[in-house]
Amino acid sequence: MEEAPAVRARGITKSFGDVVALDGVDLDVTSGQVHGLVGPNGAGKTTLLGLLLGLAVADSGRLEILGTPVGRTLAVPDGVAGFVDGPGLYPSLTARQNLSALAALRRYDAGRTSGVDEALEQVGLTDVADDRVRGFSLGMRQRLGLAAALLTTPRLLVLDEPANGLDPAGKHHVHRVITELAANGTAVVLSSHRMDDLAALCSDVTILATGRVVFSGPLSKLAAESGELDYRLLTSDPAAAHRLAAETPGLRVVPGRDPGQRTDAAVVVRGPVEALDDLVVRLVGAGVALRELGPVVTPLEAAFLALTGTGTVSARNDQEDPR
Amino acid sequence: MTATVTEPRADARPAPVLHGYRFELVKLLSQWRIRLLLLACWIAPAAFVAAVSLQSSLPADTVFGRWMNATGWAGSLVVLDFSCSWALPLLTALVAGDVFAVEDRLGTWRHLLVAVRSPRRIFVAKTLASLTVILLLVAGLAASGIAGGLAAVGDRPLAGLDGHLLGPADAAGTVLLAWACVLAPTLAFAAVGLLGSVALGRSPMGLLMPALLAFALQLAQLLPLPVAVQLAMPSHAFLAWRGLFTSPAQSGPLLLGLAVSLVWAVVATALAYRLFLRRDFTDLTYDGSGRQVLVTAVLPLAALVAVTIGVIGTATPATGSGIDKGKLQDSLATAYAHLYRLQTQELHRPEVTEAQLQATASCDKGGSLVEDEGAGNDWRCVVSWRLPGATAVGNAIYQLDVTADGRYVADGDGPKEVNGYFQVRTPNGDAPNPLWQFDGNVDLLAASTQKD
Numbered sequence: 027m028e029e030a031p032a033v034r035a036r037g038i039t040k041s042f043g044d045v046v047a048l049d050g051v052d053l054d055v056t057s058g059q060v061h062g063l064v065g066p067n068g069a070g071k072t073t074l075l076g077l078l079l080g081l082a083v084a085d086s087g088r089l090e091i092l093g094t095p096v097g098r099t100l101a102v103p104d105g106v107a108g109f110v111d112g113p114g115l116y117p118s119l120t121a122r123q124n125l126s127a128l129a130a131l132r133r134y135d136a137g138r139t140s141g142v143d144e145a146l147e148q149v150g151l152t153d154v155a156d157d158r159v160r161g162f163s164l165g166m167r168q169r170l171g172l173a174a175a176l177l178t179t180p181r182l183l184v185l186d187e188p189a190n191g192l193d194p195a196g197k198h199h200v201h202r203v204i205t206e207l208a209a210n211g212t213a214v215v216l217s218s219h220r221m222d223d224l225a226a227l228c229s230d231v232t233i234l235a236t237g238r239v240v241f242s243g244p245l246s247k248l249a250a251e252s253g254e255l256d257y258r259l260l261t262s263d264p265a266a267a268h269r270l271a272a273e274t275p276g277l278r279v280v281p282g283r284d285p286g287q288r289t290d291a292a293v294v295v296r297g298p299v300e301a302l303d304d305l306v307v308r309l310v311g312a313g314v315a316l317r318e319l320g321p322v323v324t325p326l327e328a329a330f331l332a333l334t335g336t337g338t339v340s341a342r343n344d345q346e347d348p349r
Numbered sequence: 350m351t352a353t354v355t356e357p358r359a360d361a362r363p364a365p366v367l368h369g370y371r372f373e374l375v376k377l378l379s380q381w382r383i384r385l386l387l388l389a390c391w392i393a394p395a396a397f398v399a400a401v402s403l404q405s406s407l408p409a410d411t412v413f414g415r416w417m418n419a420t421g422w423a424g425s426l427v428v429l430d431f432s433c434s435w436a437l438p439l440l441t442a443l444v445a446g447d448v449f450a451v452e453d454r455l456g457t458w459r460h461l462l463v464a465v466r467s468p469r470r471i472f473v474a475k476t477l478a479s480l481t482v483i484l485l486l487v488a489g490l491a492a493s494g495i496a497g498g499l500a501a502v503g504d505r506p507l508a509g510l511d512g513h514l515l516g517p518a519d520a521a522g523t524v525l526l527a528w529a530c531v532l533a534p535t536l537a538f539a540a541v542g543l544l545g546s547v548a549l550g551r552s553p554m555g556l557l558m559p560a561l562l563a564f565a566l567q568l569a570q571l572l573p574l575p576v577a578v579q580l581a582m583p584s585h586a587f588l589a590w591r592g593l594f595t596s597p598a599q600s601g602p603l604l605l606g607l608a609v610s611l612v613w614a615v616v617a618t619a620l621a622y623r624l625f626l627r628r629d630f631t632d633l634t635y636d637g638s639g640r641q642v643l644v645t646a647v648l649p650l651a652a653l654v655a656v657t658i659g660v661i662g663t664a665t666p667a668t669g670s671g672i673d674k675g676k677l678q679d680s681l682a683t684a685y686a687h688l689y690r691l692q693t694q695e696l697h698r699p700e701v702t703e704a705q706l707q708a709t710a711s712c713d714k715g716g717s718l719v720e721d722e723g724a725g726n727d728w729r730c731v732v733s734w735r736l737p738g739a740t741a742v743g744n745a746i747y748q749l750d751v752t753a754d755g756r757y758v759a760d761g762d763g764p765k766e767v768n769g770y771f772q773v774r775t776p777n778g779d780a781p782n783p784l785w786q787f788d789g790n791v792d793l794l795a796a797s798t799q800k801d
Contacts, residue, residue: 079463081630100363100466107463114460118379127372131364131464174460 030093031056032182032213033078038087040073047073048084049237055215055230057181060208062224063217064326065234066334071186071217074234075110078102078184078215092181108184108215113171117160121151121170124159128174145173150199164191172200176207183207185216189223201227221327231326235334248329255328256280256296260318261309264291270308276301294322363467369474376451377444377482386443387482390489395497398424402501412510412591412756412788417498419780420505422520424498425491426594429527432490433587437535438563440486445542446556448479449625453551458630472625476543476618483539484532491528505777509594510790511680512687512783527590530603533610537583538563540617541650547621547628548642573723573753576671576793580605581657583613588754591790601794602755605665609657616653620646671793672751674721677728678710680789681747681759685710685732688783695773695783701737708734712749726750728757743767745784755791 033055040048048070055061063071076082077089080102089096094103115124125142146155149169154162159170168190175183188200204214204227218224224231225245233241241248261267271279277297295305302319309316321328377383401408401417402424408414412430416423452458465471507520515523538559545558566584579585586606592599624645661667686703693701712730714721728749733742745767751757761768761784768784 076459079459080466081459081462100462100468104362109463110459112456114455114457116376116379116455116457118381119376123375123379127375128464130368131372 031090032059032092033061033215034088034090035074035077036088038074038077038084038089040070040077040082040084046237048077050087051234051237051239053232053239053242055182055213057213058208058211059230060204060214060216060228062228062231062326063215063234064219064221064224064231064330065217068236069234069334070237071234072110075108075184075186075215075217078182079106079108079110081110105178105181106184107175107178107180107182108186109171109175110184110186112186112190113167113174115159115162115167115170115174118158120156120158121146121162121173122155124170125174125177129177132178141177145176148176148199148203149173150195165193165196168192169196169199172203176203180207181212183212183214183216185214187218188216189218189220197223221324221330225324225326233330233333240333241329245326248325254296254298255325256294256322257302258318258320258322259293259295259305259309259316260291261293262315262317264293266312266314267293267309270312270314271295271305274301274305274308277305292318363470364465366470366473366477369465369470370477373448373474373478374481377448377478382443383482386440386486387489390440390486391493394425394428394490394493395500398428398494398497399501401427402498409786413507413594415781415786415788416508418502419775419777420507420520421498421500421502422495422505422507422515422517422524424502425494425524426527428490428494429524429531429590432487433531433534433584433590434567435563436490437487437531437587438538438559441483441535441538441542442556442559444482444486445479445539446546446559448475448543449546450549450551450555462630468626468628468630472622479543480536480539483535487528487532487535491525495524503777507594508688508691508783508787509596510591510684510788511595512684512691512787512789513596514687514691515594523593527593530590530593530607531587533607533614534584534586537610537613537617540614540621541583544617544621544624544646547625548646570754573670575662575669576667577658577662577665579671579753580661580665580667580793581609581654583610585754586610588756591756592792595790595792599790599792599795601665601792605661605794612657613650613653617646617650620649665794666796667794670723670753672723672753672755672791674712674714676791676795677749677751677757678712678730680757680791681712681730681749682708682710682732684759684787684789685745685784686734688787689734691783692773695775695780705737706734708732724751724753729762730759751791755793757789757791759787759789761785 031054033053035051035053038048038051039046051070051074053074063074065071073082077084078091080096080100083097083099092103092105096102119127122142125145129142143152143155146152149172151166151169151173154166159167162170168188169192172185172188175185189197192200204216208214216227228245230244231241231248232239259267259271268279271277271293277295280294280296295302306316306319398417403418407417408427411427413423413426417427452461461471462468504517506514506516509515541562542559545555549555563584566582569582570579570584580602586603586609589603589606592603686706686708689706689708690701690703693699710730710732712721712728714725715727719727728751730747730749732745732747735742745764746762747759747768748762749757749759763769769782770785771782772779773782
């Protein structure tokens with residue numbers, strides 16, 4: 027038994043007229059993996075997701091989906107589901123009618139309502155199953171789109187910005203569904219601009235910039251790519267923390283982060299993780315309670331800003347500074 | 350990460366057309382606009398016909414309108430005539446003209462493509478679903494108009510456009526046949542709607558294409574165009590059904606009109622199909638392009654009109670306007686004889702047959718300086734007839750308003766005892782003198798029988 031990746035793309039190029047949307051993109055997604063696709067607007071994410079759904083074909087390169095080479099539009103194998111540019115839903119139909127129609131089209135037993143009901147339950151829309159989609163919020167539509175994808179029991183799920191418009195409860199439903207699908211062996215490729223979502227869900231990410239892959243690999247590798255991060259400390263004695271941070275070798279207090287000028291009395295420092303460990307020891311030794319410690323931006327966001335050239339961590343931090 | 354793939358899988362099969370058709374039908378019927386149209390088409394004609402038929406003032410400017418309180422079948426024909434002018438092009442615009450564009454507005458093309466996996470099948474399903482809805486609308490107009498007329502007036506004989514009486518059974522069959530005939534031009538306009546919907550995407554111009562075409566053709570019909578040009582228009586069958594109500598039926602223009610309409614339906618659908626398969630569905634902002642529409646839709650249809658005119662011009666005896674003195678005289682004399690006989694019965698006079706009357710007509714258009722040919726309201730005719738046993742020849746004068754489509758209204762101009770306005774007592778109540786004003790129809794394709 028040879029294990030084949032859910033997605034294997036090599037040298038994918040796609041142009042629209044003079045605009046190169048994808049330029050030699052490689053992508054590997056294995057079964058059971060949640061793979062994030064990140065990039066600034068116009069980076070080629072939607073184009074790549076469209077190729078995975080079979081909505082378009084690459085101008086050159088090789089794309090295999092679920093072990094099947096894809097050479098023409100709408101020729102992806104069964105087991106691929108998802109949406110790009112928002113879920114396609116019909117506002118004059120109810121949530122249940124939308125899903126039933128899809129089930130009938132894809133020749134899943136249209137008379138078997140349990141599949142539709144299960145999908146609605148999974149995304150938390152059972153209570154509004156018979157309401158017309160016209161009245162749904164953006165978040166509810168996103169969840170219904172996910173339910174539509176679940177109907178097909180996909181082996182590759184492609185989602186474009188699935189967290190758009192979701193409230194905390196909706197986000198919880200979506201995250202749980204995606205996590206469970208992955209646990210059951212479904213490969214999930216999702217794009218999002220919400221780094222916290224990606225960091226929480228994805229084991230691997232691919233960062234695109236102007237149609238090219240600038241990073242692809244596990245999230246853990248991103249720390250190295252992102253360089254030194256800014257960390258925010260919340261302590262019982264901000265003045266002492268500020269002094270100890272300034273004395274810690276390898277660390278420097280980010281200018282303009284004087285605790286006296288911040289309402290939350292936080293100290294922001296920049297430096298390697300080892301130096302940060304040293305600071306924690308010093309704080310504890312000095313009897314200063316450490317109440318909160320974390321990066322100002324996630325490693326993923328830091329890497330995104332650094333690798334796509336759309337900004338730097340310090341620049342981002344400076345923007346957050348009220349001064 | 351446990352799932353494995355041991356061998357390449359076949360591509361996922363496209364959704365069956367029947368499933369796609371059912372889905373498209375559900376989508377269409379879930380729209381309030383379509384539901385309201387269906388409701389209106391199944392109820393409004395009955396209410397209109399019933400209300401108007403019971404009034405003394407009738408829509409005499411519409412074919413068969415003057416007979417609405419004489420027979421229940423006339424009401425449905427008034428609805429048919431109105432539908433051919435406005436309702437059917439508008440209905441096709443609202444249904445077929447939007448069936449593709451709605452996906453552009455909702456941004457659902459990608460979803461639909463991923464679900465169906467075949468643009469061909471999507472096209473077929475959408476086309477069949479929109480045609481189904483259009484047929485439901487037409488069936489509603491027909492059934493409702495008939496029901497309203499029969500309920501309000503009753504199942505009585507209908508005077509045709511040459512004055513001959515159709516018994517209730519014949520009237521029923523002919524009315525249903527007339528409604529069936531207008532399905533062909535309705536299909537042609539529906540196909541133009543599909544073409545507009547595909548070509549112009551979310552642009553409202555796509556929705557308006559059948560209505561705009563109908564408006565342009567209606568304007569053209571007002572012009573004194575050669576008969577070959579008139580017959581080459583896809584809307585001609587919207588008028589040619591009137592030929593069913595003469596004896597013998599004026600089948601030439603009707604069959605030609607049906608053929609032209611069906612060719613338009615096929616060509617416009619084929620153009621829409623070709624355009625649809627070539628479309629880039631990844632472009633979410635697609636709203637058609639003027640140049641593309643001109644090249645892929647307007648020019649081929651204009652070429653079709655030109656070819657049709659050429660074919661009709663060479664393959665049929667149609668020349669000029671198709672309306673000349675001889676045809677008009679024959680038509681008027683025939684209608685007069687039939688209606689004279691009807692008048693005789695209503696006035697309880699001795700029975701007389703059309704053959705005994707030996708009715709003839711002599712027509713002149715606009716005096717000696719104007720050629721006796723073509724449409725116009727300046728035709729003046731004298732009808733002569735004989736009564737059995739009488740030596741004198743009776744004469745009656747009519748002013749004729751002839752339109753370019755061959756329809757005319759004859760208005761009695763004396764003597765008033767014969768064709769003036771007076772009420773006659775019929776078994777069903779008082780009615781205007783049938784010889785006072787009546788409608789007729791000239792066969793535009795018939796060979797000329799010019800008489801001096």
